[in-house]
Amino acid sequence: MENSKTISDYQKWQAIVSCDKNYDGIFYYGVKTTMIFCRPSCKSKTPIQDNVVFFDNAAQAIAEGFRPCKRCRPDKLFFEPELEILNKAIDLFHVTYNKQINLEYASRQLGVSINHLIKIFKQYTGLTPMQYISRVRVDKAKMLLKQEGIGIPEIAYAIGYESLSSFYKCFKDQTGYTPNEYRKHRGDL
Ligand SMILES: [Zn+2]
Incomplete structure (x- = not known):
């Protein structure tokens, strides 16, 4: 059986354009x-080629911050109850990232223990739930920094940081730049 590594990007792109079922489970695209x-x-509509990235498996796509398509359900190709919990958690975090994070509440919503939730997250993404949420927040911050007229304190508050200094620290840890530097370069960094 072919695997993602032996298929060229050109072949993958052709498979996407022709909606070729034979490649399902062999690679994924975001x-x-x-x-x-x-x-x-x-x-779904064929995307613009420049915007497409390839993944060897669904977990890899999720770890990179991509969410499963509601139409083709790439997460449902094989039965993985833990992946299901992970996806639910991700959906929840994408809705609540700008609120005070309460893992106890989240795990209750998902019907698992906090430890189990952390274990599943680590297993599939290499990140703890808190690290994942902080990544979601920084991604949102990057988008907001590209817009004019929104002050950095406003951005920090809008994405759920209680203090400006913790926002600066998270942003710098993840991107290597301060929010000001990032804004100056209009997100070309
Ligand atoms: Zn899809």
């Missing part, structure tokens, strides 16, 4: 503008 990932056979 669309950078929507941060959604799909199976090659997905019938």
